[in-house]
Amino acid sequence: MELELFETLGISLGLGLLVGLQRQHDQSQLAGIRTFPLITLFGTISGFLAQDFGGWIIAMGILSLAILVAVANFMRSRAPHVDIGLTTEAAALLMYVVGAYLVLGQVTVAVAVGAVVAVLLHLKETLHRIVAKIGQNDLRAIMQFVVISLVVLPVLPDRTYGPYGVLNPHNIWLMVVLIVGIGLLGYFAYKIFGQKSGTVLGGILGGLISSTATTVSYARRTKDHGKASSMLAALVIFIASAVSVVRIITEVAVVAPSTLPTVAPPLAALLLLMLVLGGILYFFKGSAKDSMPEQANPAHLKTALIFGAIYAAVILATAFAKDQLGSSGLYIVAVISGLTDVDAITLSTSRLMQVGSMEPANGWRLILVAALSNLAFKAGLVGVLGSRSVFMKVALLFGIVLAGGLLVLWLWPENFQVPFINLEAKQI
Template sequence: MDYDTIILLATSLGLGLLVGLQREYSGHPIAGIRTFSLITLFGTILGLIAQASENYWIIGAGVLAVAAIMLMGNFLKSKTGNVDIGQTTEVAGLLMFGLGAYLVEGSLAVGVIIGGITAVLLHLKGTLDDFVKGLEKKDIKAIMQFAAISLVILPVLPDREYGPYEVLNPQEIWLMVVLIVGLGLGGYFLYKMLGKDAGTITNGILGGLISSTATTVTYSNRSKDVPSISRLAAFILITASTVALIRIIVEVAIVSPDNLGRIAPPLLTVLGLMIVLCVAMYFLSRRNGDDNEEVEEMPEPDNPAQLKTALIFGALYALVLIGVAAAKDYFGQGGLLIVSIISGFTDVDAITLSLANTLNRGGIEVDNAWKYMLIASFSNLAFKGGMAAVIGSRKLAKYVLPAFAITIVFGLLVIWWWPTGG
């Protein structure tokens, strides 16, 4: 018995049932659970026949046959006035036929992913429609600008090293720009989906996704104007900084996944403490009945996909790359301490990505890389704590400064005591 073929047919049937279930549930008159199952199996059977006969034109004939059946179905339904003028189900039918044929010689894992994505996209029709209707002109502009940054500019940049220490690779630098702009754009559209009044916890999370520094400035100013929200503002600031540390872990996972197993544990240890501080600050504010009305509204962030923003980050990242290379050349790996502290004041992303790429090139030890990443994040915490103390109310400083100080001291102890050598 050919178990591989049985698994292939079972996978084809399962994906057809999944997509067909969604179409049946949506009440589409053209095709439902049985039709989609048969279409997907039809594609797989023709794929097997084509493979055995080495005549792949038969798959093209199958596409024409499915398209003709869909057209005939629409024509007959139009006679009764019961027809959906949209083309979603028809395109989905052709896709599932193609997917069934692909499974014969392609990857089952890829086929399952495509089938799952198809079912989810069909099911999210209403949600996606509402999302698109809620977009403004500037939101479409943000999407198009990100497309230009990632799909137009990135492919044409040279993939070779230039400049001092030959560490400036235009394509690599711009790839880091795409990563950071993409993360910011994700936070921006999450804000658009959740709205301005998403709640205190969500404000802190969004603040960390978009910009923890901007969030610190915003809510420090607000606490100065309305001192009664100082505890809640402190919670938002601490939460935003906690999410900023999660960003570091995500960036390492994307840029240097092979080293994530060594870098993540100490960072997660510090993250655990910060989460505890967030929870404690939240319950402290709730227990004291702080005024929540004035803090709920999250200010709308700027478009993170602006070309000017991308160029600024690209230039900053390039400077950090040169700084890391120069510090290592003149002072050894210990010189990276100063670079991490200075760059951490303004932007933790740039030094994190620079260290991750330096690690990939073998220019730094993995145990030193995560230490300098943490030091940069502590430098950023100190900078934001100073802003909160200067800009915000005394009550805000009373809660933010001890929380940040505890985090920094604990983090330095982690750096000091964490076992090295993997």
């Protein structure tokens, strides 16, 4: 018991020193390397006392600290040219609570919160620069994602409707939140790097946001710039398509983690082929540079509704095909769905695998067929919208990948698995 007490006090002292070091380095006038450890230890001692005398001890402690901070700020305000903020004050109150939570709650949570406080304080300039780059459209994107994820999702009923009992509004919208979140991550990465993003980074960001939109954008640019841009455009389009395979594997990992030992290896084999081809293409691209075209906000409510409708239609079509046509009908759905949006068929198949309605050995084949269908569709877009030069390059690259994908479908061992660490997760 005594050893645990000193261990808790040691953690409290360490967290206080961590935050105090950052505040001292930032030249805070209110609290620094000595004050923050005292505050955190104050909270920890209050937590120990609260176990015997009740929670009012902690309440009185935080009230006393708040009065102490207010008095200190009042005294400082009498001096000329003093800028009194709230960051250090808020950190002091929070670290007191962290100190108390070390005793009354979970140590790992308290340590994580203390570390996050230190990191947030340290990243002041970086966060300010990021905020300075956020325009009205970017703020709208954030607010729209909040509406999509935190307003719409909680009110949707978590029960099945419609034929075959497969349409669950809550689960459908949860998939919408996942896809919009991935797109929004890529969008803000693009906003941070902007036009400075090079060819490889442009392809990566394009794959995160939308590989199809990236294909359309770069294909159109080759009409204006001719052969000079065809190699770069082909490389960006190809990288974005490779990232879309990573995106597929990520979606499976989130929705159906238990199937990864079976599903991930064949998809990773296709990704490896694409990485090799992309490396060869990058070697021959020369020294030319390119900038990424302006990207649209992926968090529009209209975009979310469209994806939700597509996802629901794919779920319904999958259930219908399985009931009426058997396993062969599912491949027809995969080909058609992959033409427009490979995310929808990936998520619906992943859910079927997770709940046991489909074997993983069949699920990865459906997903791979949809991915190959999507590649063929994007090659067609390049042929219609781009120059002949970029189409020839993309057609060759995608043709090799399609051939490799068909070989994987044909030759991959039926029950092959990689012994991953058990990835049990809460079912989505």
